[in-house]
Amino acid sequence: MSESEKPVDLKSYIRLCAVVFLVVLCTTSAMIAASFSTHLGTGWTEKVAVILGIAVVNAFLVAGYLMHLLSEKKLIYTVLSFTVFFFIGLFGLTVWAMQDFPVGTVQH
Amino acid sequence: MESNVEQFPPYRPEEPAHAAHDDHGDHGHGHDSHGHEEHHQPGFWQSFIFSTDHKVIGIQYGLTALSFMLFGLFLMLLMRWQIAHPGVPVPVIGPLLEKILGQPAAHGIISPELYNAFGAMHGTIMVFLGVVPLAFAAFGNYVVPLMIGAPDMTFPRINMASFHAFLLGGLVMFTSFFIPGGAAQAGWTSYSPLASTIPTDGQAFWLVGMVLLITSSLLGAVNFIATIIQLRAPGMTWMRMPFFVWAQFVTAFLLLLAFPPLEAAGLMQLMDNVAHTSFFLPTGLAVSGPVGQASGGGSPLLWQHLFWFLGHPEVYVLILPAMGIVGEIIANNTRKPIWGYKSLVYSVFVVGFLSFIVWAHHMYMTGMGQKIATFFQATTMIISIPSVVILTCMFLSLWGGAIRINTPMLFALGFLPMFGIGGLTGLPLGLAASDLYLHDTYYVIAHFHYVVAPGTIFALFAGVYFWFPKMTGRKMNEFWGSVHFWCSFVFMNLVFMPMFAQGIKGMLRRMSDGGVNYSAARVPGVTDTLPGNIMELNSWILYAAICLGLAQIPFIINLFWSIKHGEKVGDNPWEATTLDWQTPTPPPHGNFATEPHVVRGPYDYSLPGAPRDFTPQTERSGPANPQPAPGAH
Amino acid sequence: MEIPYTVKNRPDTGIYNAKVGIWLFLASEVMLFGGLFSAYVMLRVGAPEGLWPHGWLDVRFGTVNTILLALSAITTLLAWAACKVRDFGKFKFFHACTIVLALAFLGIKSYEYHDKWIHYEIQLKDGTIADGHLEEQDDKEVVIHGRIVTDKKDLYDLRAQPDLKLTELHIDRSKIVKMQNYGPWHNTFTAIYFTLTGLHALHILGGTLVIFYLWGPGSKMWKTDPERFTNRIEVSGLFWHFVDLVWIFLFPVLYLT
Numbered sequence: 001m002s003e004s005e006k007p008v009d010l011k012s013y014i015r016l017c018a019v020v021f022l023v024v025l026c027t028t029s030a031m032i033a034a035s036f037s038t039h040l041g042t043g044w045t046e047k048v049a050v051i052l053g054i055a056v057v058n059a060f061l062v063a064g065y066l067m068h069l070l071s072e073k074k075l076i077y078t079v080l081s082f083t084v085f086f087f088i089g090l091f092g093l094t095v096w097a098m099q100d101f102p103v104g105t106v107q108h
Numbered sequence: 109m110e111s112n113v114e115q116f117p118p119y120r121p122e123e124p125a126h127a128a129h130d131d132h133g134d135h136g137h138g139h140d141s142h143g144h145e146e147h148h149q150p151g152f153w154q155s156f157i158f159s160t161d162h163k164v165i166g167i168q169y170g171l172t173a174l175s176f177m178l179f180g181l182f183l184m185l186l187m188r189w190q191i192a193h194p195g196v197p198v199p200v201i202g203p204l205l206e207k208i209l210g211q212p213a214a215h216g217i218i219s220p221e222l223y224n225a226f227g228a229m230h231g232t233i234m235v236f237l238g239v240v241p242l243a244f245a246a247f248g249n250y251v252v253p254l255m256i257g258a259p260d261m262t263f264p265r266i267n268m269a270s271f272h273a274f275l276l277g278g279l280v281m282f283t284s285f286f287i288p289g290g291a292a293q294a295g296w297t298s299y300s301p302l303a304s305t306i307p308t309d310g311q312a313f314w315l316v317g318m319v320l321l322i323t324s325s326l327l328g329a330v331n332f333i334a335t336i337i338q339l340r341a342p343g344m345t346w347m348r349m350p351f352f353v354w355a356q357f358v359t360a361f362l363l364l365l366a367f368p369p370l371e372a373a374g375l376m377q378l379m380d381n382v383a384h385t386s387f388f389l390p391t392g393l394a395v396s397g398p399v400g401q402a403s404g405g406g407s408p409l410l411w412q413h414l415f416w417f418l419g420h421p422e423v424y425v426l427i428l429p430a431m432g433i434v435g436e437i438i439a440n441n442t443r444k445p446i447w448g449y450k451s452l453v454y455s456v457f458v459v460g461f462l463s464f465i466v467w468a469h470h471m472y473m474t475g476m477g478q479k480i481a482t483f484f485q486a487t488t489m490i491i492s493i494p495s496v497v498i499l500t501c502m503f504l505s506l507w508g509g510a511i512r513i514n515t516p517m518l519f520a521l522g523f524l525p526m527f528g529i530g531g532l533t534g535l536p537l538g539l540a541a542s543d544l545y546l547h548d549t550y551y552v553i554a555h556f557h558y559v560v561a562p563g564t565i566f567a568l569f570a571g572v573y574f575w576f577p578k579m580t581g582r583k584m585n586e587f588w589g590s591v592h593f594w595c596s597f598v599f600m601n602l603v604f605m606p607m608f609a610q611g612i613k614g615m616l617r618r619m620s621d622g623g624v625n626y627s628a629a630r631v632p633g634v635t636d637t638l639p640g641n642i643m644e645l646n647s648w649i650l651y652a653a654i655c656l657g658l659a660q661i662p663f664i665i666n667l668f669w670s671i672k673h674g675e676k677v678g679d680n681p682w683e684a685t686t687l688d689w690q691t692p693t694p695p696p697h698g699n700f701a702t703e704p705h706v707v708r709g710p711y712d713y714s715l716p717g718a719p720r721d722f723t724p725q726t727e728r729s730g731p732a733n734p735q736p737a738p739g740a741h
Numbered sequence: 742m743e744i745p746y747t748v749k750n751r752p753d754t755g756i757y758n759a760k761v762g763i764w765l766f767l768a769s770e771v772m773l774f775g776g777l778f779s780a781y782v783m784l785r786v787g788a789p790e791g792l793w794p795h796g797w798l799d800v801r802f803g804t805v806n807t808i809l810l811a812l813s814a815i816t817t818l819l820a821w822a823a824c825k826v827r828d829f830g831k832f833k834f835f836h837a838c839t840i841v842l843a844l845a846f847l848g849i850k851s852y853e854y855h856d857k858w859i860h861y862e863i864q865l866k867d868g869t870i871a872d873g874h875l876e877e878q879d880d881k882e883v884v885i886h887g888r889i890v891t892d893k894k895d896l897y898d899l900r901a902q903p904d905l906k907l908t909e910l911h912i913d914r915s916k917i918v919k920m921q922n923y924g925p926w927h928n929t930f931t932a933i934y935f936t937l938t939g940l941h942a943l944h945i946l947g948g949t950l951v952i953f954y955l956w957g958p959g960s961k962m963w964k965t966d967p968e969r970f971t972n973r974i975e976v977s978g979l980f981w982h983f984v985d986l987v988w989i990f991l992f993p994v995l996y997l998t
Binding site: 035047063066073 | 771776823979
């Protein structure tokens with residue numbers, strides 16, 4: 001955005017950054033707490049889900065505000081949405097391929 | 109090991125044993141002068157070696173890629189000899205091979221290890237050092253900025269960097285032949301654990317080379333996409349772009365998003381090879397007897413998934429620019445717009461999109477479950493639809509056209525049925541049930557060679573003959589062009605058509621003895637051995653391959669001879685409408701003296717009421733563009 | 742003809758060239774780290790029960806690193822904002838902070854790597870395993886600060902063993918079968934840990950070098966073309982934020998789960 005729509009005010013940016021930083025501190029603490037918590041079920045599955053969920057929130061903050069993705073142009077969104085789709089495909093299909101195999105024919 | 113304690117890293121430092129690497133990286137083809145006159149102000153190095161001009165870079169890519177393709181052809185001839193006459197010394201070249209390569213070519217006989225090296229490198233070189241750089245980087249770099257009315261690529265210095273990364277990667281690949289142990293031998297697919305257990309550093313060279321090539325492609329892809337988005341001339345809306353530009357646009361996206369997982373995987377396999385990790389090595393792996401020393405716990409399937417996640421979009425990278433070239437040439441030589449421009453644009457998008465979710469059709473034999481096999485089978489079948497749409501539009505474009513036959517048109521027309529055969533023979537491979545039988549047989553080799561060799565490469569030849577006059581101001585010789593075409597066409601078919609029969613009869617891929625050990629002659633009385641007539645085809649294929657190789661000689665001579673002695677022509681000898689033909693010849697730095705303003709679509713041939721049978725995109729006078737300018741950019 | 746839209750926005754897309762370029766590049770980087778993360782998922786899901794490490798990495802170091810990177814992301818944004826309001830002094834200050842924070846991150850990471858490098862697993866002839874940090878070694882014996890376990894599985898889940906008693910152990914070399922440190926070769930967890938964090942660290946290093954160049958010699962452009970310079974700060978800032986984004990996922994995945 002080399003020609004901004006509105007003039008940049010340094011103070012408002014500092015305020016925004018302070019808020020984002022504080023929220024990041026909170027989310028990080030929440031992740032650590034979740035990781036060491038004994039209340040999130042046995043095993044790691046539930047913990048992983050909660051922790052990754054918080055990480056996604058964290059990522060959203062950094063991407064949205066610090067990379068000003070929330071005020072970015074449609075073109076960037078289009079590129080990124082394709083990326084996200086293929087990213088999910090890579091993960092999802094690979095893990096599915098691992099889990100789906102003929103049963104009873106091979107020892108696992 | 110001298111100490112009886114196995115400690116890693118070792119307590120007593122051992123003498124590091126480094127093999128001296130012969131640096132035979134003397135390819136130098138990027139250093140060849142291009143023959144056409146350049147300005148005197150910038151020096152030789154600035155103009156030809158470290159140029160940031162997209163046209164120079166395009167030609168650098170082109171000449172380097174063609175050289176690598178010639179080398180790949182040569183490797184193929186050596187392999188076909190070994191297949192037809194296993195264990196027989198190679199005539200003429202044999203002693204030379206022995207001199208250069210030493211033990212693996214002892215007595216001029218291609219040993220199994222050497223055959224495997226040739227096989228792996230033939231595939232790697234043809235795909236990554238030949239076709240992709242030529243189709244995407246060479247033609248794309250030269251033509252795309254011209255076609256959209258841009259002065260250059262968006263990032264000229266990154267463009268130069270991407271060429272040098274490519275050249276460096278190519279040199280690394282080439283030098284791997286000369287290190288002890290030889291070049292990579294695990295196929296162009298480099299499956300683990302074989303790729304980590306072959307006792308040669310060639311695998312590591314291959315991986316380093318791949319990282320460089322992938323970097324080159326990524327930088328190029330960023331450049332192409334940014335250029336097409338940002339540097340279209342005023343009036344060049346999205347739907348007024350030539351089909352070739354659309355094809356390159358989608359191809360760039362495929363490279364951008366599909367290559368990185370392979371780079372990640374390559375990094376991991378390199379660590380397996382060099383740092384003794386076990387990303388892809390399973391627990392309890394035994395190598396030639398004793399259980400290996402790696403930690404185990406890895407997954408060989410993981411490599412396959414990550415490789416084919418690129419590998420499948422990669423084949424669309426091979427074909428889409430070719431389709432783009434054929435589209436341009438057909439429109440030009442039928443003197444009418446290509447049929448179904450909108451369908452073509454949507455189809456390339458759908459092909460590009462779907463190509464990311466079909467990859468495991470290369471892995472049907474890995475013990476996949478039914479559900480996931482069905483998923484990939486379905487997406488594979490669906491992706492054939494837009495491919496057929498594209499081919500059909502090309503065919504339909506011929507209907508009612510005033511067809512001109514010249515060398516580019518011959519190759520473009522030849523592309524159509526060849527790609528048709530290649531595509532149709534892919535269907536039994538996409539269907540899981542039939543693929544169980546056909547996987548890893550010569551049927552697969554025949555299928556993909558049909559798409560790439562008489563498919564893409566014909567389109568690339570067409571592009572060379574077509575754009576040669578824009579680069580040099582002279583046409584290549586038509587007679588020898590026809591000779592090149594007809595001989596290549598006949599011999600391509602003679603080489604690859606028999607392989608379908610061999611594959612269906614069960615002949616497997618990558619057999620260095622040409623299947624002799626499975627032949628009826630070697631094991632008589634056993635069912636389903638390879639019969640004599642199938643084995644005999646190996647000899648015929650060898651003869652056809654030699655003739656195919658000889659048929660390229662007129663092309664090579666024609667290419668260089670015509671630079672100085674070809675028929676002189678003007679700026680637009682093919683009477684084409686697109687912007688690349690509205691520049692001086694060869695286009696100067698900055699391409700256009702003033703910014704072109706586009707007022708019509710890319711294929712205004714034979715407009716009713718127009719003074720000539722073609723109306724360039726910048727031409728204001730004459731009939732208005734019959735299609736109203738679309739609102740979207 | 743000059744290349745247009747290097748500084749001014751192209752009207753229909755609303756963006757200048759370098760920004761398109763960097764977002765495209767970042768998309769490819771998402772797929773690159775995605776490939777590595779998918780490897781992590783496959784290796785972890787495919788590991789036999791009880792044989793995937795937990796708690797091998799010090800959460801305190803990871804948390805400090807997370808805060809350092811988050812702070813550096815903020816100073817990066819503020820450096821760009823300072824350029825937008827043409828306050829060169831503040832720009833210099835903020836990006837100096839960015840560089841210092843980045844170097845601190847790398848310093849802590851190097852310490853963590855070193856910690857793994859001197860951590861040994863020693864298989865003994867009597868079937869037990871000595872595991873700990875190497876203190877000294879000579880021809881006759883190896884001295885580690887660690888413990889002895891009888892079952893290899895006890896080495897994996899350190900979260901389930903919060904009160905470990907570690908002592909100084911003297912091990913005679915004649916009793917050792919195999920001695921290996923916790924490098925990438927040790928098991929698939931260390932392999933993916935070193936690869937993921939190593940590639941990330943390379944990106945941090947690269948980003949630091951670029952930002953340092955723009956802060957130092959490259960800042961000459963401020964005098965001749967401040968708008969173009971501001972764009973460079975923005976584009977390099979986007980790369981830096983991406984590297985922070987990757988860490989936002991690396992930290993929980995490797996340290997907390």
